[in-house]
Amino acid sequence: MEDFLELLVSATASGCVYGLLALAYLVIIRPTSIINFAVGEWAASGAFVGVAVLSTLVWPALEWPWWSALLIVAAFGALVGYGTELLCVRPLVARGAPELSAILVLLGVLVIFREGNTLLFGASPLPSPAPFGFRRMLIGPFPGVSQQFLIIGATFGVFLSAWLFFERTVWGRAFEAVALNRKAAALMGIDLRMVGALAFAAGGAIAAVAGLLVSPLTSAHFLMGLPLATQGFTALVIGGIGRVEGALLGGLILAFVEQFGARWLPVPSGMTLAFPFVLLIGFLLFRPTGLLRAPETRV
Amino acid sequence: MLEARALAGGYRKADVIADIDLRLDAGESVALLGPNGAGKSTVLAALTATLPRRSGAILFNGRDVSAEPGHKLVAAGLALVPEGRQIFAPFTVRDNLRLGAIALPRAHRVADRFDYVFTLFPRLAERASQRAGTMSGGEQQMLAIGRALMSAPRLLLLDEPFLGLAPMIVEEILATLARLRADGLTTLIVEQKLEIALACATRAYVMVNGRVIRHAPCAELAAGGDLQDIYFSAN
Numbered sequence: 001m002e003d004f005l006e007l008l009v010s011a012t013a014s015g016c017v018y019g020l021l022a023l024a025y026l027v028i029i030r031p032t033s034i035i036n037f038a039v040g041e042w043a044a045s046g047a048f049v050g051v052a053v054l055s056t057l058v059w060p061a062l063e064w065p066w067w068s069a070l071l072i073v074a075a076f077g078a079l080v081g082y083g084t085e086l087l088c089v090r091p092l093v094a095r096g097a098p099e100l101s102a103i104l105v106l107l108g109v110l111v112i113f114r115e116g117n118t119l120l121f122g123a124s125p126l127p128s129p130a131p132f133g134f135r136r137m138l139i140g141p142f143p144g145v146s147q148q149f150l151i152i153g154a155t156f157g158v159f160l161s162a163w164l165f166f167e168r169t170v171w172g173r174a175f176e177a178v179a180l181n182r183k184a185a186a187l188m189g190i191d192l193r194m195v196g197a198l199a200f201a202a203g204g205a206i207a208a209v210a211g212l213l214v215s216p217l218t219s220a221h222f223l224m225g226l227p228l229a230t231q232g233f234t235a236l237v238i239g240g241i242g243r244v245e246g247a248l249l250g251g252l253i254l255a256f257v258e259q260f261g262a263r264w265l266p267v268p269s270g271m272t273l274a275f276p277f278v279l280l281i282g283f284l285l286f287r288p289t290g291l292l293r294a295p296e297t298r299v
Numbered sequence: 300m301l302e303a304r305a306l307a308g309g310y311r312k313a314d315v316i317a318d319i320d321l322r323l324d325a326g327e328s329v330a331l332l333g334p335n336g337a338g339k340s341t342v343l344a345a346l347t348a349t350l351p352r353r354s355g356a357i358l359f360n361g362r363d364v365s366a367e368p369g370h371k372l373v374a375a376g377l378a379l380v381p382e383g384r385q386i387f388a389p390f391t392v393r394d395n396l397r398l399g400a401i402a403l404p405r406a407h408r409v410a411d412r413f414d415y416v417f418t419l420f421p422r423l424a425e426r427a428s429q430r431a432g433t434m435s436g437g438e439q440q441m442l443a444i445g446r447a448l449m450s451a452p453r454l455l456l457l458d459e460p461f462l463g464l465a466p467m468i469v470e471e472i473l474a475t476l477a478r479l480r481a482d483g484l485t486t487l488i489v490e491q492k493l494e495i496a497l498a499c500a501t502r503a504y505v506m507v508n509g510r511v512i513r514h515a516p517c518a519e520l521a522a523g524g525d526l527q528d529i530y531f532s533a534n
Contacts, residue, residue, distance in 0.1 A: 096351060170397055177387050177398050184385035186349055189373030189402025189450060 002143065009144035009152075011259040012252065013217075016155035019251025020210035021232025022239060023162060026247050028081075028203040029236075031178040031195050034089065034102045039207040040229025041113035042080055046073045046208025047128060047215035047224065048121045054129050066131035073212045074205045081204020084109055085197045093196065110229075118222040128215035147216045154213055155248070158206065162244050175199065234280040240290020249291060254279060300325045300454055300485045301346070301359055301377075308345050308353030315341040316509040319355070321487075323454065328476075328486045330496035330517065333506035334530045339489040340382055342506070343456050347379045348372055360453070373402040378452035382459050382489075384443040388432025392423055395431050395442055399449030407451045416445040419475055437468035444475070455479070457488045461495055473498050493517070493526040505529055 024039040053069040088105050132146035139149060166172040177185040178195050186192055211220075211228070218224060231254060239250025254276055262272040283290065301323040309315035316338040323329050333339050344350040346357060348369040357365050364372060378399075387395050396416060400409045417424035420441045426434060431442055440460055447455060457476075461469045476499050480486060490496050496503050497517045505513040505520070507530055513520070520526065 170401060173390065173394050173398055174401055177390070180387050180389065181385055183349065184381060184387065185398075186369050187347065187373070187379050187381060187385070188398050188446070189370045190398075191368070191370045 005141055006143050007259055007263060009142050009148055011255045013144070013148035013151045014259065015235075015252035015255030016151050016248070017210055017214045017228070017251070018231045018235040018254050019248040020155055020158060020206055020213070021228050022235035022247035022251050023159065023244065024203040024207035024210065025232055025236045026241055026244065027162070027175075027206065028199050029241050031175050031199045032089075032093075032102075033099045034106070035233075036106045036200070036203060037103075037229050037233070038084070038106050038110040038113060039203060039232060040225035040227070041110050041117065042077055042204050042207040042225075043211030043214075043228045044117055044220070044222065044225035045080065045113055046077050046211035047220035048117055048126070049073050049076050049208070050212040050215060051121075051126045051128050051220045055127075066129070070209065070212065073208045077204040077206070077208025078201040079204070080208070081200035081202070082197055084204070085200035089196065089200065090193065093193075110225075114222060114225055117225075121220070121222070123222055125219040125221035128212075128220050130216035134216070145217070147213075151213045154209075158209070159244065159248050166244055230280075231276055234276045234283075236290075237280055237283045237288075238290060240292045242290065243292045246290055246292035253291075300327070301487070302357070303342075303346065304356045304358075306342065306345050306353065306355035306357065308350050308355075309341065310351055314509065316345065316506075319345075319511055321504060321511075323485055323487060325453075325485055326480075326483055327502070328480050328488070328500045330500035330503040331487060331489045331506060332491070332493065332496055332503050332520075332526065334491065337506040337530075338509040339506055340458055341509075343379055343458055343487075343489060346456065347377065370402060373450050373452075374404055376404075376451070376453035377456070378447040378450050378454070379456040380443050380447045380458060380460055382462070384436075384439050386431045386439050386442050386446065388430070390431055391428050392431055392434070392442055393427045395446050396423070396449050399446035400451075402450055404451065409449075412449045412451060416448050419448070419478065420445050437464050437471070440464060440468070440472060441475075444472070448479075452484070454485045454487065457486065459489055459491070461490070469495075493521060497521055 021039060021043060025035065028034060028036045050069045050073050053064055053072055054066060088109055089102050092101050092105065130147045132150060135146045136143065137146055137149070166176060174185065174190045175195060177188065178190060178192060182192060235250035235254050236247060237250070238253050239246030239248070257279060258272060258275045261267065261275055262269065301321065303319055303321040306319035307314050307317040319342055331339050331342060341350060345353045348367060356363060359372070359375060359377060364375065387398065396413065397409070400412050403409060403412065422438060423441055423445050426438065431439065434442065444460065460472060476486065488499055500517055503515065503517050503520055504511050513529060
């Protein structure tokens with residue numbers, strides 16, 4: 001039982017990280033229809049920036065409190081997303097290029113960020129400090145590491161804010177309106193270019209924060225981006241791009257299948273790496289809309 | 300109120316409309332008549348800055364707005380009720396209307412706009428919490444007009460608002476338009492049928508093949524015989 005509960009906490013924490021990455025994809029896809037695979041590398045950059053602020057490993061004498069690092073990393077991610085939209089996506093949209101062009105350009109952005117991370121921070125993993133250390137603790141019956149509980153709490157906060165924004169604010173509804181019908185949204189007086197830029201900024205901020213949150217458990221290293229990008233994307237496909245809560249659901253399902261599958265299924269341990277891809281292919285083949293559908297868009 | 304000079308443009312390389320001159324004075328109601336594919340909707344797209352490529356000059360309230368982006372035109376008082384309604388089907392009626400007021404100038408209050416639209420269309424008030432996509436075609440058209448009115452426009456453009464509606468609903472919406480005119484709103488309505496233009500406009504521009512071929516009071520057009528003849532005589 002103890003074993004099960006510990007695995008439950010660990011799987012939930014991983015699922016939350018996948019969910020955050022899926023949310024980073026989702027806030028960009030909804031209004032722009034652009035899949036941005038660079039979010040994984042942005043998460044890695046977020047982790048590195050966090051390490052730089054929090055420790056003396058990269059930059060001397062910058063030992064600031066963890067909460068300030070969280071703000072700096074979020075602002076950094078927002079800036080990266082905003083700048084990417086401005087420099088790499090907007091010129092394409094303005095020329096009427098199809099979404100695929102932007103997706104390919106963003107793959108280029110992915111490579112730039114990966115190599116940039118390696119050049120700036122080196123190829124060896126950097127330990128990332130955790131705000132509450134690495135104490136084992138018990139919350140109710142659930143045993144886990146403090147960072148895992150922090151990840152779960154922070155993810156809950158991020159998703160709650162995202163849900164409130166999209167469902168309860170006029171600007172959130174405006175984002176959704178752009179997703180439903182760009183032309184009609186423009187006729188309302190919504191500035192489509194601004195919505196696109198803000199979507200990328202939000203996606204960048206969420207991805208960078210996810211990277212910072214997970215880095216104490218995995219350490220910050222130049223190869224951390226790709227798995228986050230694929231797991232986040234798989235979570236997105238499982239949950240569907242229609243709803244914010246789908247991203248979290250997809251992340252949790254993916255993490256549970258990975259970790260409980262590895263623990264109890266009679267599969268050699270190396271094979272468990274294939275779980276996300278099996279799920280990804282399965283969902284794309286049999287339920288491409290994901291588990292949670294978008295609200296009906298037909299008029 | 301609105302003046303367009305030598306308006307031209309299109310979606311890709313070829314021009315859909317060319318050499319369009321339009322003029323609307325404050326308080327006027329004007330129709331833009333023409334057969335299918337004449338370029339009427341393209342003129343509206345050019346006026347609302349949603350056409351990918353256009354040239355010519357547009358003056359709105361005496362100001363040159365040729366280079367203004369579409370969202371600024373809405374704030375300046377230009378609203379379009381698009382063809383096929385284009386309401387946000389999964390949203391509630393209230394959310395649709397609220398989005399219509401997203402560019403509302405500071406001088407107005409959103410609550411006042413809700414009051415105005417709900418008085419104009421009591422049925423929208425009854426269905427405020429209903430999903431827009433579940434309403435009848437006539438109600439959706441009322442919502443599309445109400446949504447455009449939420450931005451407190453001074454000029455309302457309507458693109459074939461009566462298409463596919465039952466005669467009773469057409470009458471109802473015509474009555475509402477008459478009331479809007481009485482409130483001082485300037486309207487430009489795109490239509491195919493002369494009878495409807497007669498009922499809601501004083502002057503009409505007739506378009507064929509992307510150009511304005513006639514410009515006359517509606518009554519004069521009606522006296523001059525069948526509009527179909529005019530449409531075909533131009534070819």
